[in-house]
Amino acid sequence: MSYVTVDDIHQSYDGRPILERVSLTVEKGAFVSIVGASGCGKSTFLRLLLAQERPTRGDIRIDGAPPAQEPGRERGVVFQKYSVFLHMTVCENLIAGESFGESRWGRFFGAKKRAARERALQTLERIGLAHMADAYPAALSGGMQQRLAIAQALTARPRVLLLDEPFGALDPGTRIAMHDFLLEMRQETGMTVFMVTHDLQEGFKLGDRVLVFDKPRWDPHEPEAYGATITYDLDARRDNVPTPAAPDASLEGTHP
Amino acid sequence: MLLLPFVAVLAIYAIASDIRLSENPRDKLLPAPTTILETAQRLVSEPDRRSGEILFWKDTAISLQRLAIGVGLAAALGLSFGLAIGLFPHIRATLAGFVAVLSMIPPLTLLPILFIAFGLGEISKIALIAIGVTPFLIRDMSQRVLEIPAEQIVKAQTLGASSLIIAIRVAIPQILPRLIQAVRLSLGPAWLFLIAAEAIASDAGVGYRIFLVRRFLAMDVILTYVVWITALAFIMDYTLKRLSEGLFPWAGKDGL
Ligand SMILES: Nc1ncnc2c1ncn2[C@@H]1O[C@H](COP(=O)(O)OP(=O)(O)OP(=O)(O)O)[C@@H](O)[C@H]1O
Ligand SMILES: [Mg+2]
Numbered sequence: 001m002s003y004v005t006v007d008d009i010h011q012s013y014d015g016r017p018i019l020e021r022v023s024l025t026v027e028k029g030a031f032v033s034i035v036g037a038s039g040c041g042k043s044t045f046l047r048l049l050l051a052q053e054r055p056t057r058g059d060i061r062i063d064g065a066p067p068a069q070e071p072g073r074e075r076g077v078v079f080q081k082y083s084v085f086l087h088m089t090v091c092e093n094l095i096a097g098e099s100f101g102e103s104r105w106g107r108f109f110g111a112k113k114r115a116a117r118e119r120a121l122q123t124l125e126r127i128g129l130a131h132m133a134d135a136y137p138a139a140l141s142g143g144m145q146q147r148l149a150i151a152q153a154l155t156a157r158p159r160v161l162l163l164d165e166p167f168g169a170l171d172p173g174t175r176i177a178m179h180d181f182l183l184e185m186r187q188e189t190g191m192t193v194f195m196v197t198h199d200l201q202e203g204f205k206l207g208d209r210v211l212v213f214d215k216p217r218w219d220p221h222e223p224e225a226y227g228a229t230i231t232y233d234l235d236a237r238r239d240n241v242p243t244p245a246a247p248d249a250s251l252e253g254t255h256p
Numbered sequence: 257m258l259l260l261p262f263v264a265v266l267a268i269y270a271i272a273s274d275i276r277l278s279e280n281p282r283d284k285l286l287p288a289p290t291t292i293l294e295t296a297q298r299l300v301s302e303p304d305r306r307s308g309e310i311l312f313w314k315d316t317a318i319s320l321q322r323l324a325i326g327v328g329l330a331a332a333l334g335l336s337f338g339l340a341i342g343l344f345p346h347i348r349a350t351l352a353g354f355v356a357v358l359s360m361i362p363p364l365t366l367l368p369i370l371f372i373a374f375g376l377g378e379i380s381k382i383a384l385i386a387i388g389v390t391p392f393l394i395r396d397m398s399q400r401v402l403e404i405p406a407e408q409i410v411k412a413q414t415l416g417a418s419s420l421i422i423a424i425r426v427a428i429p430q431i432l433p434r435l436i437q438a439v440r441l442s443l444g445p446a447w448l449f450l451i452a453a454e455a456i457a458s459d460a461g462v463g464y465r466i467f468l469v470r471r472f473l474a475m476d477v478i479l480t481y482v483v484w485i486t487a488l489a490f491i492m493d494y495t496l497k498r499l500s501e502g503l504f505p506w507a508g509k510d511g512l
Contacts (some may be wrong), residue, residue: 052410071413082407087429087506096425101416106425136506156415 003028003192004049004160009058010227011044017227018044022058024211024230031186031193033207033236035200040213040228042196046164049194050075062159073101076158080165083149084137090148091133094120097155120155127151127181143174147181154189163195167202175199179206203236210234287476295476311465315481319450319461320488322378326385327446331439333390338397339427342404343419352398359391364452371457381453388449389442393435400434401427433507436500440493447489 002025011019018041026032036042047053049060051068059067062074071077084093095116099108108116124130127147129140137145146166153161166182167175183206186193197203203210212232219225266289273286287295299312337355340347366387370380404427412422454463462481469477500507 050410050414071410073414073416075414077411077414079407079411082405083411085408085411085426087504096412097415100412100421100425106417106421138506138508153414158414 002026003030003063005061005064006049007058007060009048009055009060011041011048011053011055012227016224019048019055019229020227021229024233026192026194026209029190029192031206031208032195033203033210034194034196034213035198035203035210036213036228038198040215042213043164045213046077046162046194046196049160050077050162073156074159076153076156076161078146078149078153078161078163078166080168083166084145084152086137089134089136090124090129090140091117091120093137093148093152094123094155097152101156123151123155141174142170143178146170146178150182150185154185154191158191160192160194163193165196165198168198175202182206204234207236210236284473284475287479292476292479296480299477299480311460312484315460315462315465316484316488319454319463322381322454322461323385323446323450326382326450327389327439327443329382329386330388330390330393330442330446331435333386334393334397334438335428335431335435337394338399338431339401339423341394341398342401343423343427348398355391355394355398359395363388363449367453367456376457381450381458384453385446385449389446392442392445393438396438397431397435400431404430429504433500433504436496440496443489443492447485451485 004024004026006022006024009019009022010017022045034042034045044053048055050071051060052071054067054069061067065074068075085096088096095108095113096106098116098119100106103112107113121130121133124133129144129148132140132144137148140148150161150163150166167178170178179202182193185191195203195206200210210232211230212234213228214231215226215228216231217226269286270289273288276283276286277288299310301310303310337351341351341355342348363384367380367384370383370387374380374383408426408430409422412426417425450461451463451466454461455467458464462485466478466481
């Protein structure tokens with residue numbers, strides 16, 4: 001049963017094709033990893049899924065609904081940077097996940113506020129940030145900030161969760177801990193997840209599917225003439241990780 | 257060490273004054289420091305013979321009132337137009353160029369027009385201050401709004417925030433510290449416009465007093481007012497700085 005349907009989308013900027021002929025169906029609850037060379041259009045694809053941009057051609061539907069016009073509550077997102085609100089405390093950040101969409105002024109008052117804080121504190125307890133509830137995100141480590149960002153996105157109960165290199169700025173140890181955290185969250189919510197990563201191993205470890213974006217056609221005289229598409233769609237549950245030659249198997253051989 | 261330059265300037269003044277007075281005891285240009293202190297004491301404590309009011313405090317109150325209303329108005333305009341220009345591309349396309357040209361008009365050239373339009377009363381003085389600093393504040397605020405990372409706006413949208421909620425819960429809180437900073441920078445010009453307007457047409461205010469007693473070469477009075485104005489400007493700047501640090505602990509110190 002297809003939950004997310006991407007139907008032949010094309011995206012170009014100023015006449016320069018970035019993505020072309022991208023089609024995809026994803027079932028509910030799947031975890032899709034997206035890898036590809038730098039600049040090939042992975043973030044662009046994620047922005048299209050998010051409805052932050054409209055494709056030049058084709059459309060994207062979630063659960064059969066008409067294509068969204070702008071980002072909304074059904075699509076949650078975690079970016080690599082600026083993923084939480086720096087002017088709100090940790091607790092307020094979590095509450096914003098509810099209050100931004102459920103109240104007229106983006107703020108709860110009275111009993112509702114107390115109840116929301118209670119729920120937020122329980123969540124913080126579970127994700128190990130209870131002791132930082134009233135601190136500002138600037139006081140958190142990178143890993144803690146991303147944990148908060150994921151929890152915040154999930155508080156709004158989206159249908160799909162979109163992650164753009166969420167762990168790209170973290171050290172390897174923290175990254176492993178974040179993998180466990182994400183898998184746990186996902187198991188609990190049954191969320192459909194798209195995650196862009198530069199780390200092939202990470203993509204295979206977390207994903208049910210790994211999509212590889214690349215340019216299928218290549219004109220040496222005009223490298224910009226064609227866009228990228230999905231060149232491989234690998235079943236990460238069956239295929240194994242291509243054994244990396246170096247300890248870190250990133251596609252371009254550089255760290256993000 | 258901080259006080260050293262101040263002490264040096266005072267010492268140089270005292271010596272210069274002493275030299276001039278020893279040549280001509282009736283010299284009015286550089287009154288002795290003791291004379292200034294006596295004058296200051298008289299100014300702050302002795303009521304005017306005609307009105308029974310202490311003019312020094314009356315001048316201070318009326319000038320501060322003009323300054324506060326003028327700058328307050330400018331801050332409100334700067335914040336609202338800055339937000340509108342920064343957040344909404346349509347408004348930006350319409351207004352940004354207009355504001356850029358407006359900000360090129362030397363405000364003092366408008367003073368005669370203001371006097372003709374609003375008469376010689378309070379309105380024209382307040383209007384000059386407001387007109388003088390508003391374009392700068394609008395431009396600075398819209399720039400700050402544009403600097404808010406797109407990720408933060410998208411994030412808010414994915415949590416369900418409307419434009420209104422994005423404005424009041426994300427954009428305004430993030431630029432308020434910048435507004436205070438910009439107001440601090442515009443206090444200098446604001447004082448300039450205040451004193452210019454008071455010097456030309458007024459019957460009270462620190463600028464009026466200085467230009468009035470200039471006719472009698474009352475250097476002791478002028479110097480007392482100059483020191484007092486400097487102190488007021490310093491206190492305002494310091495208060496705004498502390499206010500910003502207290503209200504927005506997440507913003508960090510700006511080092512100014
Ligand atoms: N708004 C835009 N306007 C014009 N060009 C854009 C825009 N956004 C992206 N591009 C271009 O599209 C191409 C793909 O960018 P994108 O950010 O999607 O790549 P990416 O695969 O996410 O790269 P990375 O791995 O470095 O994050 C780049 O060449 C980029 O310059
Ligand atoms: Mg990217």
